[in-house]
Amino acid sequence: MTSVTNSTDTGNAILSQLTGNYDGTLDVPTVVESLLFAETGIELNSQNEDLAEYQDKLAAFELLQGGMNGFRGIMNEISTAFQDISLNGTLSDESLGSVSVSDEVSEGSYSLEVLNLASKQSITSGFYSSGGETVGAGTLTIETGTQGGSFSGNGDAVAVNVTAGMTVSDVVNEINASGAGVTAYLVNTSGGVQIAMTSKSTGLSNGFSVSVSDSDGNNNDLNGLSSLRYDDGVKNASLGQTANDANILFDGVALSSSTNNFSGSIQGFDIQVNKVNVGSPATIDVSSDIASAKDMLEEFVTAYNSVIEVFNHLKNEEIGDESKGALFRDPDLKLLERSFKKIAEEHVAGYGGSGDLGALGLKLTDANDFTIEIDETMLQAKLDTDPNAIKNALAQVALPSDPNVSFVSAESYTKSGIYSPINVTSVASVASLTGGATGSRFVGAGNDELSVTVNGESTGNVTLAGGFYGSYAELATEIENKINANLTSNSISVSYDGSAFQFAGVDKGSTYNISIDSMEAGLENSTGMTSGSSATGADMVASVGGEVAIGVGNVLEVLTGDAAGLKIKVNATTTGDYGSIELSDGIAKTFSDWVSDSFNSDGLMNQILTNYEDRIESKEERIGKLETRTEELRIRYSQEYSKINSTLIAMQQTQTQLQAQFDAWNSDS
Template sequence: MASITSSGLGSGLNVNDIISQLMEIESQPLTKLQDKAKEAQAKISAIGTLQGALSTFQGRVLSLSSASAYKSLKGSLADTTIGTVSTAVNAQAGSYSLAVTQLAQAHKLKSQSFSSVNAPVGTGSMTIQFGTYDDKGTSGNAADDTFEVNGDKGALTIEIDSTNNTLTGLRDAINAKKAGVTATIVNDGSGYRLLLSSSDSGKANSLKITTDDADGNDTDTAGLSRFSYDPLGTKNLTQTQAAQNAEFQLDGIAISKSSNTVTDVLQGVTLTLQKVSARDTNNAPVATSLNISRDTSGVKTAVEDFVKSYNEFVKSVEGLSFYNKDDNSAGLLNGDYVIRSMQSSIRSTLNQGLGSGSYYQSLGAVGVSFDDKGNMTLDSTKLQKALDTRPEDVASLFAVNGVTSDARVSYVSSTAATQVGSFGVSISSPATRGNFSGLAVANGPITIAEGDNDMLMVAVDGASSGQIKLSPGSYATPAALAAEIQSKINGDSRLKDANAAVTVSYNATSGKFEMSSNKYGAKSNVQITATGSATEATLGFKVAQGGTGSDVVGTINGEPAKGDGQVLTGSGKAEGLKLTITGDTAGEYGTIGFSRGFASKLDQTVTSMLSDNGLLRSRIDGLNRDLKNIGAQGNTVTRRLEDIEKRYRAQFTALDVQIATMNSTSTYLSQQLSMLNNLASGNKK
């Protein structure tokens, strides 16, 4: 008998339909698992939407987390052509009159004409110094004129040899020093000239240029000495613009500054002068008004945006977690613990008091509150009043901030370990600079002779100088020579590369030159490492003289603090709190109120939620684990269904074969019976 290979052929039953219907019933657990997987995927997507809404909200929170934003001021000039004004956070509100009588300008010199940019200029060295030239021209006696070296500007020396002894080479060598002088070449029609300009304006930045000409003559108009310019001597360069200060009157007070950009007249205010004031009929300068007022518009806008962003965030959360009892519809995250935990964390953050470090303790104190639907509202009038009267305390309400009671203490930074509160600051020893005093010298004119008492070497803050040569000549006072020493030391290339500098002065009481590093702390030191043969006798400096500074020593909140220069870092409750101490005496330095405002706290809360091990990430990881488990269960169910279907098909195949056999037997029997009937009928005949 031929085997049956197609289901139902033997039995005549629609076996495929029967098995399909049976498998549909068997597959119900798999369908439920697939529905669970879709639900988990939908929740992951919903939490992604929640993450986006939370990140947007955090961005608005961050705009409120900087303390400086709350103390912004703006400046304005009634006559905007006179100049511009900008302010820093430490500016003070006020109104002033301003009249400008002279603008500052830089010293400029030009050389003689050369035939080409490659014309030779000679060899040797050129030294450029800065200082104040006082022209006593009205006396008619040039011998009365003076030039006082600017000790705050380092001298620079340029070497000219066979590799750069052209007009172009000299220009490039000067500019390569980047030390306060700019050199350019111009063609004025008669030839090429070298123009030298002090990079800084002001009388104290007049140029003095001396040369050590390889031809042996440092003052003639040949070789490198053609570029000499001594305000009191050889002037082989021509002055095209004299150095002068800006002159102006502020509330009737006459002020002179080296630059048209003035930063040190009004605290935190930068004036950029652009034009001299007009004159009235009496030839007096016409004053314009200068106003410094608090600018709270940016903060107010930021708070308004914060309120708006919070409400948008609340709306986003409601869209994901709502429940409508009328139609039983619900958001994807309705009842999900991630929503409850997030809302609880944010509400807890907003409801906490800020502690003793802050004057304001709640958002309601500045007009931020909540309505009966949980939305944030803002009373702009109340906020504006707080900003006008206590901007520092509004800053502390929102941002991480430190408010000090003593001007000698400045808040620098804090760490996550710093606790909020009001801490007393006590200084037992202020920071000092490395310094020393030389031996006593006569208080009178001092002569520096080349190769005799003109050389010294120093070490500053761990960096060693090269050989420092003082300019030969007679110095009318020790103070003038102190400026020369400071200029030459601070112009040393090795010290400049190490960002090391000194201050040199003459103490008329002790009769000694004094030298100190410009840095504070235990890393601050200065020492004489070498001198010329007669330098000790002239200057009172001897090898090995030196001094080392000390770090500030004190306590914050009664706990020992670590000093580093002028910076004091707290411990205990003030752990990580950094303060700059600028005072120079021991004693009590008031208090600092340290606070973590609501914006800062919210930022930390949101950052925690969005972190890799935070609330939302953990929920997503949990859902992904659910998906993985569902997938594993689905694979198991799928394999079981495959086995069930095989079993059903095997059973129906066996049934088919059995029925087919029975049908065949039935047919055979029917045939045999028919034959028997036929035989019986034939026998009867």
């Protein structure tokens, strides 16, 4: 193909073939290609250049699209991740104990004052010369219960028989082997050996009394077994420590526990206390996991800066053609970039915005190219005073006005705003079965088996450990442990409240049910439960801001209106209004929505991509037509100029023949 570049060159090339110095024939391919270039080649080159430019720009915008999609995914994760970040409960005095919290707790500060710790009762006998000294004979009756003005027993009295000739050590062994609610041991002191007894468990109701039937006929003196007596009548043994519950004030509310652990006393809190702090309450601060929140802030900065780098790469304006970006001075790219940066301008003080992120220590880099960096010192100072600052700046958050309401989640289409009132017309409840009577605490053959189904999962036959239980609470614990050990996906709570047993689900809602499939008669009598009884929980019925909400347990999801998709948890024990909730979008949610809007059918990015796809399709169609026209012309021109060439060749042959004849004539003359 000839290397002509314009129509004048093409004409000159053809003329040179027709009139220049040539050997009498035409260079047909050169003539044809020159004619084709003039006819279609110039436009075809132009169309191909346009096509290549459009394809390069489409590829560049698709690169940006891929980056934007990845950015949107990260922003989605960040905007909702704070729903999964665990809450931390921090004590201002760490030596006081420890605190853990669940997602049922509202963030904030709570006071904790420990009035006294839980304790066990302990008593000691008189002095013996050694552990080998004989004690006497008779019966010790040991019963746990509450010591006070008079002893109130738990009904678990155990008789310990002491026969003649038993030593002090033997008596200790007999007490420990009896299963009574105490532990016995020997104490060596300067005055001799003493028998000590202490409750097995802390708590006011786990004290004990020791009654004596002495073989010498006198149960009141200090001789023989009578020296161990400690009951309402006579207290020959010495009291070392009384049995007490732990008592605390939690935000001024008085609470008691038989142990130093308060689990279940305050919804969502598990508190372990180690010492008292009467008059000097400590503070429990409940907030999101700051370390995880900081990680998310760093992830946001990295993702944001990556998008800025893509913009800068595509629009590169360095001097020299080789360094120009694929979208150098492209108006569509500038429009996208302006729209993207406008969001940052509204949140970072350094850009002239409201400063949500600026207050967290996010600032312009020295490059001043709209990338941002974190001032760690400023960030930590902000978090020290406002632990929720990162969440409030980045994430989609909702702030309820009532402490019984907590934000769960919201959909991307849920609109920000204040929704009031949150009106509960029916509270949620757990599935619960309550016994109406209590009987013996002895468990043995004939009254030790039961079967329970929880949410469709059966325990099969469960066998309780046999023996005499020191309290109904202990029996309830054994039943709960054995039931839950036979369940893989569910669990229940079994408790005794002082008057009745209760089998209860751990989650609220109509999807939770419990049924007692079978229970031996003796165990029915002990617990007051009935074989074949069942219960189902109930869902909350409520509205949010006047819009319909459906309850699953005590979690509500709004179905209609601007709040549609909003989910909240309402820990309501009574019907009525529970304040309002304000939903707002952080920068991560805003960026995510911006990308989604850009990719919608009428969004800016989608329009740009569609425009270039249409242009490419149009160019390819035009090029196809030009290429078809070129081939048609090539065939026609090749045929026409081949004929001309044949004529020229014939004329050349004639000329040669005539010249030969003329030459011959000249030679004859």
